[in-house]
Amino acid sequence: MTSPEADDAAAGFGPLRPKLMRVAYRMLGSVSDAEDAVQEAFIRWMKADRAAVREPEAFLRRTVTRLCLDQLKSARHKRETYVGPWLPDPVVEEDEAEDVTLPLMLALERLSPLERAAFLLHDVFGLGFDEVAAAIDRDTAACRQLATRARGHVREARPRFTVERQRGLEFAEAFFTASRSGDMKALGAMLSADVIAHADGGGKRPAATQPALGFDAVMKQYEQVAAWLRAHGSKLVRVGFINGLPGFVTLEADGELQTTALEIEDGKIASIYVVRNPDKLRHLH
Structure with missing residues (x-):
């Protein structure tokens, strides 16, 4: 009472x-x-x-x-x-x-x-x-x-470029498909020359401890990621906007969630933000 x-x-x-x-x-x-x-x-x-x-x-x-x-x-x-x-x-x-x-x-x-x-x-x-x-x-x-x-x-x-809502969601879906299937040609076509990939594992799940800087470094990273995912799987949970950026939530092979957010400038992906730290994903369950 x-x-x-x-x-x-x-x-x-x-x-x-x-x-x-x-x-x-x-x-x-x-x-x-x-x-x-x-x-x-x-x-x-x-x-x-x-x-x-x-x-x-x-x-x-x-x-x-x-x-x-x-x-x-x-x-x-x-x-x-x-x-x-x-x-x-x-x-x-x-x-x-x-x-x-x-x-x-x-x-x-x-x-x-x-x-x-x-x-x-x-x-x-x-x-x-x-x-x-x-x-x-x-x-x-x-x-x-x-x-x-x-x-x-x-x-x-501050955002210098904005992407129309539906176009942003299409980018997210295309990136998910290319990165999980290993279609590096399709993936490369979406990336800017100076793209940066950030991955936050917090020391609790495997993740790069430094951002991947530039097209070649990001492509190499995602070649390795795609090979792993083909063997272990990654399930799309939903596509949406993550902290204002188009992206998606996935369920990974270890049973944990992961988010990927994409910053898009001039029709290309300029930054990729992946959160893998389970402590930061509990509220999404």
């Missing part, structure tokens, strides 16, 4: 949970860490004098932001000791309507926690700098400077 007070707190928090998850996930790049931050915010909401809170959404967004800033301090050390390339947890969308794409999330990793918070809250979520200042406990002028610096760092990561 829950108390009327707890029911009241849950009723006020529930509709805001998806928005708070979006803030937390974009701050942290981890679904489980974002869920932890949002749950902690709910606990604090339960204990707060809610009658004195004039704007619950602003209060909770501020709470989540500060919890994420605390988490980012320890996350930095985890990134430094991570085995191989680090990629954010994949989030599979029904369509490509995503305000923060995977390349942008990687660019955010290069920012300080405060720059990241100021940029996300102002440029992505559209908050005024007064609200940003309240959320990160800095004055308005400092927040403007933080956002400006962040903008300069991530400008190059």
Whole structure:
């Protein structure tokens, strides 16, 4: 049995949970860490004098932001000791309507926690700098400077080329077929000359510990991958958009899921992002 007070707190928090998850996930790049931050915010909401809170959404967004800033301090050390390339947890969308794409999330990793918070809250979520200042406990002028610096760092990561939804899904399906069948001619026709392939296994599943740089290196890698997959199999689970990029989810021979996301520029695949770390895929099950 829950108390009327707890029911009241849950009723006020529930509709805001998806928005708070979006803030937390974009701050942290981890679904489980974002869920932890949002749950902690709910606990604090339960204990707060809610009658004195004039704007619950602003209060909770501020709470989540500060919890994420605390988490980012320890996350930095985890990134430094991570085995191989680090990629954010994949989030599979029904369509490509995503305000923060995977390349942008990687660019955010290069920012300080405060720059990241100021940029996300102002440029992505559209908050005024007064609200940003309240959320990160800095004055308005400092927040403007933080956002400006962040903008300069991530400008190059903003999508310069967009791919029409259906065309993106067709790219993903064609890439799946070519990479699994070993049709290297078809695969090569889809890749740009300076394509980069990233694979995140986190030391828990086999994956390249360095990105493959350039057409020849990526082709060689996928020749090896195709030979392995012909022997062991790879089942397509679904095609969709992963962190704003066309891609697909597969079930691999070891019984684990895997995601592949494709960044497309000028009709060619410029970057391939594969997540194999099982810790980052649990939420997809």
